[in-house]
Amino acid sequence: MSKVPYEVYTEDVETLSVLSPDGEVINKDLLPDLTDDQLKEIMYRMVFTRTWDDRAVNLGRQGRLGFYAPVSGQEATMVGSEYALEKSDFICPGYRDIPQLVWHGLPLYQAFLYSRGHQHGGEIPADVNVLMPQIIIGAQILHATGIAMGFKLKKEKSVAIAYTGDGGSSEGDFYEGLNFAGSFKLPVIFFVQNNGYAITTPFAKQTAAKSIAHKAVAVGIPGIKVDGMDIFAVIRAVQDAAKRARDGEGATLIEAVTYRFRPHSLSDDASKYRSKEEEGQWNEKDPIARLAKYLEKKGLWTDEDTQRVRDEAKATVNEQIKKAEQTAKMTIPGLIDSMFETTPQHLEEQKADFE
């Protein structure tokens, strides 16, 4: 009698990378096509994002921001993936994905207002195609699927992208969204930033799958894996996935392997669940240092440029946080009136308790 072939799908998904940690191009074929100005703009955005994150952490400690999830370490995945999209493409973020929103057009002071628990943070400008950061992990994956179906039905050549983390890839919503997107062949990109931890839970405890990219197998869409500390690999992967989507070839799952240098949130102590050695190893892969080395060799960037951007970012953050702080306070009657198009009678009555 022959044996039942009990096999786990373990064939490795190759990790795509373009730039080595010391800034050498190691995979010319995958190098995205970018002008010098574009390269400088990308570097500018990464340095700006890092500076803003540093400031945000301080503002948080001073009580000037509310809920904030640090992003340092993930600049390549955040800045790079957004840069690879068109303005008309639609971003469905998780709570950490504020940089993508801002680079897609959400004013920075509104991101601060959102963090400070002010409703106006969520009033998205008309020409900005984003949803607000999602707190329910995985919900945005389904929204992106619906938005992508909308593009398809309206015959618009745009793409929806949903961001989540390695933890998010365990939610039921994740599987359901991927499966729908596969089944309906929708123009959507599922972008998982695998930063190794879901709050405190390490990737090894999250899943027995060899990688998150493997999860695409079950729903019949391509699953690829990129070095998430390498901005060129990220840009190239998203550009190609977006092209597939626009060409009617359907959805793609991208796993970007990255690291958050800081704890999960400002109220959390990373030393309780990860080691200094590990943090050190990832520091060596810093996506900003890596791109800087590449650009320096091309004569496109210097330390002075970094300093100039840092100064500019600091000034912008200061000005935008002030703007957020000076925005008129919310009121309960205003909140009540924001629930329905026409405020029902019982809510009109409830306003009286607050006047």
Place this chain on the structure above:
Amino acid sequence: MAQMNMKEAIRDAMRVELNRDPNVLIFGEDVGNVGGVFRVTEGLQKEFGEDRVFDTPLAESAIGGLAVGLGVQGFRPIAEIQFVGFIFEALDQIVIQAARLRWRSGGKYNAPIVFRTPFGGGVKAAELHTDSLEGLIAQSPGIKVVIPSNPYDAKGLLIAAIRDNDPVFFMEHLNLYHAFRAEVPEGEYTVELGKANVVREGSDVTIVTYGMMVHTSTKAAEQLEKEGINVEVIDLRTVSPIDIDTIMASVKKTNRVIVVQEAQKSAGVAAEVIAQINEKGILHLEAPVLRIAGPDTVFPFAQIEDTWMPNPARIIAGVKKVLEF
């Protein structure tokens, strides 16, 4: 007796039960190694091992369903849902699967599960971390809903919940975890589920409330005392089922009632309390029963949550309204 805050009392209840009954298990997101985002289960994995206290992948429906399956197998799971807003992902497993298991299996299986979850406003948490969803669960048949207001009750109620052979939804107010310390007996004791507590005796008006609002209401009662108004405060402790006998005994004494809840006003626990008072003794009332509650909006963004939540001033106004009726 030891002095404990509510978080320590809850942890102590779990430790007592893990020690007493090998079938007790704790699981959820981040509850193991680090002891949860509020460190409520801190140290328990070290003490009892990874088979009894463990982290799960990030999937609430799976956490709820795992608890149901383990219940079928004779275990007594304590499943943590990290924050209350995330129970929606698990709602089918909690209010349909767990709460109906006994009935659906003709009594063959039961779901001796405690679903623990933090909730409650006033701490400026992110969206969906604070909502008071007890009314939603309370409307589901087959599951009890418990909300302690102090460390002593928290430990005794949690032990009772773990020993209960039916599912219990146990809600822990974020603002009470560290609010104050109180005497908590060491070792085992229980506080009966479904029994309210008269936390302050009075003769003029009854305030029926629970959770954090017990403290807000007591503050209001203390201020009213200075004006010569004598308020009785009842802490429900269990919001489903409601201890109507304790409430009616008070109504017969004071003839005036207000119900205070942090949750949105409509269709919730306060509405249920008032309906039961009407059914059992409308003729004992000298005035309509009022609700002091959050307005029917989403739980507001952090900036105005302090205005949104009932405060002593609003409670005092409500008391005066029923007195002057």
